[in-house]
Amino acid sequence: MIDIKEIEDKYIANIYHKRPIAINKGKGIKLWDIDGKEYLDCMGGWGVSSVGHSHPDLVQAITNQAQTLITCTGTLYNPVRAKLGEKLCSISPKGLNQVFFTNSGAEAIECAIKLARKYTGKSEIIAFKKAFHGRTFGALSATWKPKYKKPFEPLVPGFKHVGQNIDEISQNIGPNTAAILIEPIQGEGGVIIPKLDFINSLQELCKKNNILIIADEIQAGMARTGKMFSSEHFNLFPDIMCVAKGLAGGFPIGATLAKNEIWESLNKGEHGSTFGGNPLACAAGIATINIIEKEKIIDNVKIKGNYFIEELKKLQTKYNSIREIRGVGLMIAMEFRFPTKDIILNAVEKGLLVLPTGINVIRFLPPLTITKKEIDQVLNILETVLHDLEQ
Numbered sequence: 001m002i003d004i005k006e007i008e009d010k011y012i013a014n015i016y017h018k019r020p021i022a023i024n025k026g027k028g029i030k031l032w033d034i035d036g037k038e039y040l041d042c043m044g045g046w047g048v049s050s051v052g053h054s055h056p057d058l059v060q061a062i063t064n065q066a067q068t069l070i071t072c073t074g075t076l077y078n079p080v081r082a083k084l085g086e087k088l089c090s091i092s093p094k095g096l097n098q099v100f101f102t103n104s105g106a107e108a109i110e111c112a113i114k115l116a117r118k119y120t121g122k123s124e125i126i127a128f129k130k131a132f133h134g135r136t137f138g139a140l141s142a143t144w145k146p147k148y149k150k151p152f153e154p155l156v157p158g159f160k161h162v163g164q165n166i167d168e169i170s171q172n173i174g175p176n177t178a179a180i181l182i183e184p185i186q187g188e189g190g191v192i193i194p195k196l197d198f199i200n201s202l203q204e205l206c207k208k209n210n211i212l213i214i215a216d217e218i219q220a221g222m223a224r225t226g227k228m229f230s231s232e233h234f235n236l237f238p239d240i241m242c243v244a245k246g247l248a249g250g251f252p253i254g255a256t257l258a259k260n261e262i263w264e265s266l267n268k269g270e271h272g273s274t275f276g277g278n279p280l281a282c283a284a285g286i287a288t289i290n291i292i293e294k295e296k297i298i299d300n301v302k303i304k305g306n307y308f309i310e311e312l313k314k315l316q317t318k319y320n321s322i323r324e325i326r327g328v329g330l331m332i333a334m335e336f337r338f339p340t341k342d343i344i345l346n347a348v349e350k351g352l353l354v355l356p357t358g359i360n361v362i363r364f365l366p367p368l369t370i371t372k373k374e375i376d377q378v379l380n381i382l383e384t385v386l387h388d389l390e391q
């Protein structure tokens with residue numbers, strides 16, 4: 001570990017709060033460090049490892065595709081890209097019938113912003129307080145947190161941030177408003193679940209004012225919340241949708257979906273990507289969706305998610321340090337009454353990896369294949385961490 005830490009600290013840009021472990025192997029929800037110590041992974045690479053680490057079908061699909069064709073520009077047709085496009089549109093909310101593939105979530109957001117501006121001929125986008133949409137300039141401008149943005153100003157003009165309140169949104173709509181950009185369930189914001197009424201009113205408001213709805217499903221999509229897309233919990237039908245994290249089970253990919261009349265507003269050559277839609281990423285995407293369907297992952301998420309949340313709520317009644325448990329499916333937050341940094345590090349020592357969210361929330365985004373037994377193991381470790389804390 002000492003060697004690797006030294007080399008990384010020397011040669012890799014030091015931009016992350018790192019846990020002091022070096023991981024080199026994964027299987028299912030387990031990870032191993034280079035000394036062979038085992039960890040239960042509730043980070044899932046930030047919600048990316050949807051079907052578990054190194055799922056055999058995913059490994060096979062990537063291996064086969066790598067032996068056949070790795071790269072193929074979007075200016076040539078490719079059967080694997082065609083197949084993932086068809087598949088993804090078929091599982092997406094109605095109306096989203098064409099897709100553009102990217103390599104990341106932020107790129108999918110950039111594409112959505114360009115598309116909304118071009119189609120409507122308007123430039124303003126309304127986003128929400130606590131929203132997270134990525135780190136590139138357009139996506140960053142749509143993100144809320146001042147800490148992420150301030151040092152890099154000036155940002156892209158035309159973005160406003162509002163609370164989840166219909167009056168406030170109405171007041172911010174003007175003649176130049178192109179779209180509302182929303183995470184139906186906020187992730188980085190701390191797993192914030194809106195009221196059904198709010199989403200209903202938002203949809204009406206947008207329809208009335210001819211404003212597009214862009215759903216950022218990058219974290220909450222692909223079965224994470226017990227529906228294929230979190231919009232389905234609210235009967236939300238976006239005009240544009242962004243997907244990424246879990247889409248290819250860990251392989252880098254992103255996607256922007258929209259109605260084809262919206263896509264038709266782009267002239268040829270006005271958008272593009274060198275790597276986006278490459279056969280290797282698309283093969284990983286197809287394999288991931290197939291696993292989700294074959295293994296009835298959505299049912300597993302509903303059952304295991306409910307169980308996990310209920311058990312965490314039981315812990316909350318025992319430990320006063322826990323302020324609130326929030327979650328849908330396997331997108332779960334545990335809010336504490338104080339900063340969680342020590343809790344997270346103590347958990348690492350005991351073999352459990354969880355995500356920080358803000359300073360006083362920890363988040364669980366485990367692989368969606370997690371079993372009841374594994375959840376019990378997670379809860380056991382968590383309980384010893386909480387117990388230590390109260391000592």
Ligand SMILES: *Cc1c(COP(=O)(O)O)cnc(C)c1O
Binds near residue numbers: 132220
């Ligand atoms: C992670 C995330 C992004 C950014 O995705 P990257 O692949 O890191 O660019 C955008 N929106 C949401 C909701 C996310 O969780």
